[in-house]
Amino acid sequence: MRSRTERATAVVAAVVVAGLFFGVGLSQGWWLGRAAPPAGPSADPASRAVAVDDDAIDAGVRAALDRTATVVRVAASPRMMRERGQVYQWTARTVDIKARGRAIDLARQLDQHVEPAGAQILEQTPTFIRIGVRRAGLDLITHDIQLIPFAPAARVAILFDDAGGSLEQLDPILALGRAVTVTVLPGLRHSRDVAARAQEAGLEVLLHLPMEPEDSRNALGPGGVTTGMNDVQIAQIVATDLSQVPGAIGLNNHEGSKATADERVMRAVLQAVKSKGLIFVDSVTAPKSVGARLATEMQIRTASRAVFLDNQNQEDAIRAQIKRLILLALERKEVVAIGHATRLTPRVLGEMLVEFDRHDIELVPVSALVR
Template sequence: MADLEPQGREPNRWTGRQQVIVAVFLLFAAAAGAALGYLAYWAQQEAGAGLVEDGGAPASTGLRPQGSAVPLHPGERAGGEPGEEPEPGEPAGDEAGGEPGEEEPAGHAPARPRIAIVIDDWGYDWSAAPGFLDFPARLTVAVLPFLPHSVEQAEKALAAGHEVIVHMPMEPLNGALDIGPGGVYVGMDEEAIARAVREALAAVPGAVGLNNHMGSRATAEPAVMRAVLRVLKEEGKFFVDSYTTAATVGPAVARELGVPFAVNQVFLDHESDEEYVKRQIRRLANLARQRGYAVGIGHVRPHTYRALAEMLPELLAEGFEFVTLSEVLSIPEGTWVASAAPSDEPPDSTAASGAAAPAAAPEAWSAAMPAAVQETSGAELPVAARETSSAEAPAALQTSSAEDEAAAPETLDAGLPSAVPEASSADTPAADPAGSDSPRA
């Protein structure tokens, strides 16, 4: 029995040794696992830290910096598809355009060049009015106050989705010109001017701003423009300087008072010739491509309507966007003010636009356009667009005149207001140094 006892204890001793080995192995494995987990955790933290740049701001992720997104056309996403507009100050996401990782700095011009067209002289029974009201792109309609059709046409323009502003009669250098009722004259005191502006704004339904009708004398007077622009500031309206004279102080006073403003860059229809208007529209488009957007002024005339209608599909296919003045002024300050100055760009270079004109409009747009826009022949246009303007309007509004031709020469080398810093250029619509007024401006 004594010999058998050690043999019975030997297996128990090896079993205990094995248990120790297993326990040590398990402890080692647990320690190794903990170490690996710890290393993985810190590796993850290090990777996360790379998403934050100096100052704690998120690194480039393809999103716009908050609060810097360029305002969009109502009802459109930044990529151009129908949808909900981002909330103010909310990043627009990758739909805002550009490749992932590319940020657009605050104040950057829109990716799509924008064209804002103002159509002046509404209020009379113009034969071309129905065509403009049905125009498939948004326009800014400038309505003369206190005329037979002022209220009716303003309401129709609003119903059609266009923007409405007051086309404020203001004193020209040529005192013989009839500027229409309710005008502003330099001999009026501040109270009388303010009253005239308030009454004009109240007389045009839905007006969100004001531009000058004629006004080469009035817009050159600081006291007059302060009286006008103070009312616009009080009423929350913007100002558009039609720029009928190089001596205008409108932009400088607007900046002084903090009133949103824009400056006309191209008069589209100085000549009653459709081909001329098309060249001016191309000039406007070239400015928009160069600067991000441009502002032009035309009038309620058949040849102006035909030229715009025929060029619209071409410009849309080239990537241009038609917007209202409110949309131009919603671009962050620092872009639109600088863009107010005319450019030295050649007047009608299709090549300068960077894209060849397509043979036809995109199918989707053509289907949505009235026949008058799709056809190029004047004979195919609505009768209203082929007729001459109404006899009830003053002669100065119906025909070109020597003064009208002098008001917007092809070139003007000096005289831009200090509020528009890049003086010099071929595209300015302003008057010559003599200061002649455009009776249609």
Template sequence: MFLRGKVNLLAALLLLALPIFALPAGAAAAALSGRVVVIDPGHGGNDPGGVNPELGLHEKYVNLAVARRLQRMLMDAGAMALLTHNDTETAELSAGGLKLPYFSLRRRAALANAAAADAFISIHTNCFPNPRRRGAEVFYHPGSAKGALLAAAIREQLAGIAGGEGCTCRAASYYVLNQTAMPAVLVELGYLTCASEAARLLDTAYQERLARAIFLGISRYFQAEAAPALANGGLRPRHKAQLAIVIDDFAGATKNGTRAFFALGKPLTFAVMPNFPDSASIAQRAVRQGYQVLVHLPMEPFRGKASHLGPGTIYVHLSDAEIEQRVHRAIASVPGAVGINNHMGSRATSDARVMRAVLRAVKAHGMFFLDSRTTDRSVACDVAAELGVPCGKRDYFLDNVNNIGYIKEQLREAARLAQKRGSAVAIGHVGTTGANTARAIREMIPELEAQGIEFVYLSNIIFQQQRSMTGER
């Protein structure tokens, strides 16, 4: 993918500026949908990176915080976004305490190459002896024209939030840029050694702005890549029928199908049971491998075995305060989750008071809610609309009959609904039906994609529906 020779940055910037503003709204989504982006949070594990001793601030924490935000944004836009690491997800307890892992640069580059990524983004924070040195910087491989285009697009967006310091962009021969076989950039977010900039880098709102700027740069790069074909009529943004598949019941025990679901490699959404010893590790593994994660919140049913609910269940007799606290604890136990769906819960989702308490907590975390529709009496999305919480509904259960032929036919039904309506949401499960459900999905992927079905994260559908309801574009 690399083009050797001198890169003309001015030409790169002009190319980025020409057609992007005229592209239709659907082109941006089409440009990111299905793309694979590997995000490398610089340093991590037992390597803290740069350190600001006065603030006790380690670079690796800023890098990872921005990387996780960027991953969420890319996933919400339909890209498969993979982290090279999640810092402590492989930490081990030893006699001397917590033993942090080491993430080699070779491993990071190898992950991106094995994933056949469309872009590689390495995120760092700078240090320098002069405390007045500040500002973001973007680097690309000196022999990569596409890398220069990607760097220029990101630089332009970062320059808009740099508080007057601007943002430089230049070639550099860093290891991860040399060893990755796709357009790659290394972004230095700012300087920890500058007191005012270090304070900004600690601000979560500023971290969100940095992630948004990098996201917009990546988006514009892919739009520019598609622009010549659009201008010649060779590529038109297609509004594919979208299918989101949610797999419920991860964590709590070793369950059939878990390994097979993780191997599918499509934009699936995994709902993880909270408050179990392995809840966090399952969620972190899913996020690291590019799957979207929900909290699969146990809620009281009209009927069903109490043993199937799990810890921290939302019961209708609980006070509002206790319900909200249980939701907060559940979210804390599933790191990386972007939304919540109900596990069982027919009684709880039918109770408006209970759902208001649940959804207040959901809103406080900036999450969305998926009504699994375990009862026709559910008021979840009605209450969500009152509170301004994005909410979607399940259309099909895939595996309420544990038979591969049945599951495949449910997938076809979901696909037909998606083609008719534009999108559909289907739920399957690990556990008793897990092996058959994973196999059915794997075998049906070529058939459904040949029909124009696009597999997407649940958030893509929920937020598109939200924009449609509010008239946003």
């Protein structure tokens, strides 16, 4: 048996241990019935939190979709991944949209808007785009974008004529974020640069071919076709003008009320177009134009302008013409309209894009409407 001294020593030791146990329990809270904190990223001293700026990425995605699509549904859910001592936490979103243009154009807009936030397109199909961050071999998916099939009520091609004078003229056109077409005059200071920049942004480009007007007081500008030229001269002029607008998929006429009514002149112009496999858009600057008829006879893909948007370079007048264009599009289903890069039209159009979306009218490249 243990002595009285040994028993006393054991009792004291037990009291000390119990006191320590009670104190630790109070400090942690669980002694009073509160649950101990769950083990999280901070519980592992070896783990290091890695920031994923999903808010900035989402802002970029929304900015791109505002320009190119109608958002139908968004679902968000938190995500966490632990790998090699690092902890990633972010919000993943599934977005269903009705795209207002080609998936390739939408992807280009998305890539430009999310890249500053450190994200990129991880996967892409004609109906699906996945966006996220690639870190240390991991794909952290922030957005799965599903493209819902979209059947537009009508399709409209808008051409912006007279480009080439300055690069700044393109800014409001590119800001539209829609598939419009830029037509570039030859021989201007920035003709080549404007054509290149428009194409880099995914827009179609035409040569805006100067042609002789009825009113001789209207300046024709460099590279113009006149009724006094023979067929060889016309072919040479068209070839030279096309070389100054590299990448042009075709041409439309600048002015030309006299030249487009001359069948010989138009055949010479269109023969040059056909020899290069290009398209022709008749600006219809005069009712006597034979351009579209001859192009059809010569089996050249062609279309004709139905609406001029800015004969009057005033906001109210342009707005009225755009409303007329919308009504005509709903009636005819396919319409070609012409405005000018040098006027107020791009800005006014930008303010009215919501009207096109409300009526499910799709803006398309002019090549989509040639026949």
